[in-house]
Amino acid sequence: MRRRNLLLGAAAASVIPGSALGEVPAAGRTPWDVLIAGSGLAGLCAAATALESGARRVLVLEKGPVIGGHSAYSSGSLAVVIRKPHAGQKFDDSTETLLEDSKRVGGRVNEAIIRKVGDESESAADWLRSIGVPFSPVVFQAAGGIRPRCISTMGAGAGRAYVTAVNRRAKALGMKLRFGCALTGLVRKNGLWIARVNEKGAEREIEARTVVLATGGFTANEAMRSKYDPRLGPGMHTTANPHGLYFDGATGDGIRIGEALGAATAGMGNFQLLAYSGGRVLEYAGAEVYLDMKGHRFVNEAASTGELTAAILALPERSIWVVTDSRSVKGASLGLKLANGYVRKSETVAEMAHGMGLSPSALRKELDDFNAAARSRHDPRFGRTLFLQTVEQPPFYWGRETLNIHCSLGGLVTDTEARVLDRKGEPIEGLFAAGETTGVFGRDRPGGMALALCLVMGREAGRRAAKAAAKRAA
Numbered sequence: 001m002r003r004r005n006l007l008l009g010a011a012a013a014s015v016i017p018g019s020a021l022g023e024v025p026a027a028g029r030t031p032w033d034v035l036i037a038g039s040g041l042a043g044l045c046a047a048a049t050a051l052e053s054g055a056r057r058v059l060v061l062e063k064g065p066v067i068g069g070h071s072a073y074s075s076g077s078l079a080v081v082i083r084k085p086h087a088g089q090k091f092d093d094s095t096e097t098l099l100e101d102s103k104r105v106g107g108r109v110n111e112a113i114i115r116k117v118g119d120e121s122e123s124a125a126d127w128l129r130s131i132g133v134p135f136s137p138v139v140f141q142a143a144g145g146i147r148p149r150c151i152s153t154m155g156a157g158a159g160r161a162y163v164t165a166v167n168r169r170a171k172a173l174g175m176k177l178r179f180g181c182a183l184t185g186l187v188r189k190n191g192l193w194i195a196r197v198n199e200k201g202a203e204r205e206i207e208a209r210t211v212v213l214a215t216g217g218f219t220a221n222e223a224m225r226s227k228y229d230p231r232l233g234p235g236m237h238t239t240a241n242p243h244g245l246y247f248d249g250a251t252g253d254g255i256r257i258g259e260a261l262g263a264a265t266a267g268m269g270n271f272q273l274l275a276y277s278g279g280r281v282l283e284y285a286g287a288e289v290y291l292d293m294k295g296h297r298f299v300n301e302a303a304s305t306g307e308l309t310a311a312i313l314a315l316p317e318r319s320i321w322v323v324t325d326s327r328s329v330k331g332a333s334l335g336l337k338l339a340n341g342y343v344r345k346s347e348t349v350a351e352m353a354h355g356m357g358l359s360p361s362a363l364r365k366e367l368d369d370f371n372a373a374a375r376s377r378h379d380p381r382f383g384r385t386l387f388l389q390t391v392e393q394p395p396f397y398w399g400r401e402t403l404n405i406h407c408s409l410g411g412l413v414t415d416t417e418a419r420v421l422d423r424k425g426e427p428i429e430g431l432f433a434a435g436e437t438t439g440v441f442g443r444d445r446p447g448g449m450a451l452a453l454c455l456v457m458g459r460e461a462g463r464r465a466a467k468a469a470a471k472r473a474a
């Protein structure tokens with residue numbers, strides 16, 4: 001106790017002016033009811049719901065300079081099992097169907113949590129609507145989504161819209177949030193959590209009755225991800241930060257802190273990778289040709305994400321040329337990608353070949369072979385069957401594409417009350433986790449399910465943490 005008081009005293013005295021400490025209790029002051037690490041969708045949902053559930057003192061620690069984590073960069077496709085008519089449309093969907101879809105793509109999944117997400121996704125989306133998220137009436141099939149089950153906000157920046165709305169709600173209810181403040185460890189003492197934090201370089205401790213780990217995944221932690229998948233070594237970036245230009249907090253801190261406390265993990269070797277921040281400008285399959293750096297096709301371009309990922313990772317440069325023509329329907333990123341030079345426009349195959357450093361005659365032959373396969377819908381080399389068009393009508397749009405790491409699918413094991421379980425399957429008292437910090441999906445997940453998980457299980461973590469804190473305080 002004496003050592004801890006000394007530590008607290010030293011940390012507080014050394015760096016943070018007393019006035020700035022107003023929100024954080026020093027030694028001997030009332031502990032926080034709920035301390036949440038991470039201000040992504042899972043963490044903010046936990047904060048808002050803890051406050052709605054009666055917690056009074058809720059503090060969110062955010063390691064980075066802004067709220068939102070990967071959630072704010074996300075496209076916002078939210079998987080919802082829709083039971084009520086939605087904008088006049090009826091859907092034949094159920095929790096059991098969601099579970100079947102999840103098992104089909106993911107194999108070994110946490111069935112109880114997927115059932116909970118299926119049961120509660122619609123009411124959780126209603127909650128988002130009630131706090132100011134304007135959902136579009138369209139229900140669509142997200143990439144990898146298996147069936148139409150996703151909703152999203154109108155306009156661009158849907159992920160940011162969710163984060164902003166939940167943050168506004170939590171702030172209105174009294175949430176406190178500290179930027180540049182990383183949780184670095186947890187110690188259990190006298191029925192409380194002593195959270196070790198690094199706040200803008202200074203080490204300090206904060207007391208809390210309950211803790212929610214919502215620090216996201218570990219796609220930005222090179223050592224950690226390559227420990228579980230040696231193919232994901234240096235030089236790769238996340239889809240949230242594809243050119244390595246921004247702060248990226250997805251370094252697996254919550255998972256490592258949980259593991260140090262004896263928590264179990266699941267699926268740590270499972271990742272999703274996507275090629276989309278470079279030369280690709282289409283958001284659908286069927287109108288592109290993929291070439292290796294020597295200008296040869298190497299894969300069925302319409303294969304599943306997993307097959308494409310494996311084929312690209314097996315190339316020596318792990319980079320590909322992507323070519324489409326004037327007739328495909330380009331995505332919203334086209335203008336920016338042309339301006340930044342990620343995508344180029346060529347009037348002739350020869351001009352394109354020159355830009356790629358390839359022989360014009362060899363590139364022409366490869367494209368002729370592809371177009372013959374597209375016309376006959378018979379691809380003897382790679383067995384592709386989905387051809388929406390040939391690729392031969394200038395101008396050509398082309399660019400170099402590489403893989404980015406989209407999300408990690410492994411993490412802490414929790415139960416349906418968002419309690420972190422130890423390696424014997426017992427809950428660790430007062431410790432909760434939600435979002436990409438948790439391992440739920442197995443080797444892959446249906447599109448839109450990551451945000452659904454953050455929303456449903458983030459809310460559950462907040463609700464349960466508030467209840468546990470109240471019990472502890474009584």
Ligand SMILES: Cc1cc2nc3c(=O)[nH]c(=O)nc-3n(C[C@H](O)[C@H](O)[C@H](O)COP(=O)(O)OP(=O)(O)OC[C@H]3O[C@@H](n4cnc5c(N)ncnc54)[C@H](O)[C@@H]3O)c2cc1C
Pocket residue numbers: 037038039040041042043061062063064066067068069070071072073074075076077078079159181182183184214215216217238239240248249250251252253254406407434435436437447448449450451452454
């Ligand atoms: C570009 C992109 C598009 C996507 N699109 C979709 C989509 O359309 N639909 C879908 O379902 N999923 C999508 N995903 C995946 C989904 O967005 C993520 O899985 C989800 O948002 C993760 O949310 P989270 O709250 O768990 O973590 P995050 O949103 O990553 O938040 C974690 C936060 O914790 C902070 N943090 C980390 N360590 C600490 C620490 N030690 N102390 C304090 N704070 C810490 C981080 O800085 C970060 O702000 C997308 C992902 C990306 C990158």
